[in-house]
Amino acid sequence: MRTPIAYFLLLSGTLFALGTMGVLIRKNALLIFMSVELQLNAVNLALVAFSRLNGNLDGQVLAFFSMVVAAAEVVVGLAIIVAVYRRSQSVDVDEARSLRW
């Protein structure tokens, strides 16, 4: 493979930053959650890139585990979003601001 590893890592960093942007800007809870998934994927990409760089499979294993955990997390997170929606009929995170000064 001829592409320098650094480009993969730069791509990973860009995707991570864009995922953070999504967390900060979007108001829909589901869309925020999807941005978090984007962040996780970016990190997975970085892990695999480093694994390739270092010449062992540790990074790939870790990325694998990361995917599993992300799956579990999505399940629970979506269940929570549904439960909150049932209570307040809204998925706007800005609506939940009673814990303030």
Place this chain on the structure above:
Amino acid sequence: MVSTLAAELAPLTDVSGILPLLWLVPLLPLVAAAVNLFLGKRLGRFAGWLAVAAVAASFLIALLAVRQLMGFSGEERLYVLHLFDWIAVGSFNVGVTLRLDALSATMILVVTGIGLLIHIYAIGYMHGDPRYGRFFAYMNLFVFFMLMLVLGANFLILYLGWEGVGMCSYLLIGFWFEKTLNANAAKKAFVTTRIGDTAMLIGIAMIVMKFGTLNFDVVFGTANSVLSKGAATTIALLLFAGAVGKSAQMPLHVWLPDAMAGPTPVSALIHAATMVTAGVYLVLRAHVLFEVSGVALVVVTVVGLITMLYAATCALGQDDLKRVLAYSTISQLGYMFIAAGLRAYALALFMLVAHAFYKGLMFLAAGSVMHGMHEETDMKQMGGLIRRMPLTGVTFLVGAVSLAAVPPFSGFFAKDAILEVANQTGHQWVYVLGTVGAVISAAYMGRLVFLTLFGRPRSEAAERAHESPLVMTVPLVLLALGAFALGLLIQRTPEGSFTQWIEPLLGAVPKGPLGLPTTIFIAIATVVSVGALAATWVIYASGRVDWMALRVRLASLQRLFERGWYIDDAYATVLVAPGKAAAAILAFRFDAGFIDGVVNSVGGGTRRLASVGRKIQTGYVRTYALALFVGAVGILVYVGLRL
């Protein structure tokens, strides 16, 4: 000449008999005070008899102890009883040690004996008071402290007693504290004596600095070698300042006339017989320091002289029965200090004892008069009481004549011995002024007696006056016997048996070749006293002189005397008012305003800070995420820059 005889006394050791039980003498009143404090309400009338029993037991033990002490020869009459160590720091040791020598023996007999009679009297006087038990608790507590004062073998125990009697005096003067007047009088007494006490404490501190110990034997034994004249003068004058406060000499005398607001037994015990004599006791005890200084003795005499004359004039102008006696006490104490200043310590002590008898008697009799007149104290309302209250009247008369120093009453042997010593040792100005004072003393006593006891009753209360119960009159009789006969019994001349009893401890009475022969001296003294009494008889009791008109004509003079030459008013303007103003500024502007303001502004500042700081909790999840991200980026930048 410095008296070093105190150091030559060797303390008795290995003594059996009653002397080792000396500690019971102060302890019994203390225990009775504690019982009365906690159980007084429940004991009811019994509280008074318990107090009397405690003092009586103390008196008995004291009597036996002194009798045992008298059995030893002059050089051996010193018993020291060490109870326990109190302070032991490095090389500085102070113990609770009692010391019985001729001086303290005399004092404890006076305190317990006359105290006993006054306690018995108080049972009748305070009958029906709602805080009966508390009264007797305070009285017993006072007796305890006074005994510790005179029995102490070092300056710390003396100071303990000193402060204790001050506190008890406060409690007892203000016993009827529901009336603001009484509470103020108590406060005034305490604060005024405090001034003296503070000076005394500084003096005691200096003693510690110079000697490294507070033990009487060590201090007085080595004073001559350790102290320079200047140091001795300073210490002696500081101690004397304490005496001035406690014994109501000028300029700290203003509390005693106002202290008459307290119950009469209190006035008799504390302000006639015992507490006010503590100052004299102190000077006698520490006479070595005064003698090393020399100047201090002169100061003592001068203060005593001025106070004596001043108070005598003031007594002449009072209308209130007890206030006459108060100023009289101040004046008589002046005589005692004159004697001490002339180094006639034994005579000062004898006058102390005689004064305890006749002044205590007069206060109790005055209380009896007030009792019969339904608490009236204005002499202008009295008159002719001797027919209605014969026992009270006669004993009152005995006391007055004794104070006026008419022979052969005890007051004569006391006062005139002092004047004789002054005369013979060349202090003629002391003799002359002392005689003038004696004339005025006889005059105010005569006025007192003749206005109250003789003439026509001037008010309805006087007409219907009645005699007091036995429990009050019996002590009067006993005290009157003492007031009459004490001089004849133990001190017929300045070198009588009493002087010889005291001599090994306090030194001989100075004698001199100068002055008048004794017979002429006695003649002059008798003439002036009797003459003054006769003059006042004519003015006040015989009916031939309209003393009311005379009083109106001399109104401004009378008011000058009555107001104590306006000294009290001067203090109020110069000292008290600025003090109160300063206190008000400190309390309200500085403490409440500034300090509280600082503290409150700390709280206020915290609140303001918090109200700004809490805006961080916006409630929006996204702002929290932003904060996280900002932190992450910040850390990255920091790490990146460092690398």
Place this chain on the structure above:
Amino acid sequence: MPLDNVIFWVFAPISVASAIAMLTRRNAVHAALFLIVNFFTIAVMYLLLDAPFLFAVQIIVYAGAIMVLFLFVIMLLGVDRTEASGERLFGMRTMAGVLVAAFILEIFFALRAGIGFATRAPGGFEAVNAPANTQALAKVLFSQYFFPFEVTSVLLIIAAIAAMVLANRRVRAVTQAELEAHQAAVADEGVPTEVLAP
């Protein structure tokens, strides 16, 4: 031009573009679909990095399971629900933009200072991946990383149970009074703030 270079330079922009598109869509379903595109491109990246197993798993798990779940929930909660356009918090968009730009720049500089833009993937990876990536992974997974493997399986069970508990809705008969009150509330305020309680 080597093949992997070409593939990289084709799919990397697609990846970034689809991410940006996901961020800017109003419609939730559109955003989810763009995310799926992104996942595909990342899978291709895995392939380029000699991780064929992960390439497959990425597509199966992420695009196939997780995004399906997402789409279920989006549909459940109202597929035509669009997000309000205004930004309530002052300066949030600007701040976010600035920070993102700063972040990317930092990564750039860190890479330049670290491994550098010239380092290529070292050779000899075929030995690691012998006989094939899947078998090699299995060898590592079931020996060295056995404990985390078991723990994650427990984690999955827990997640499933949690989801069942959280989403469970106990059914009970709604009383006539509650029904009328609920209808009145709907009529008054439009959107009811409190659903009929379970």
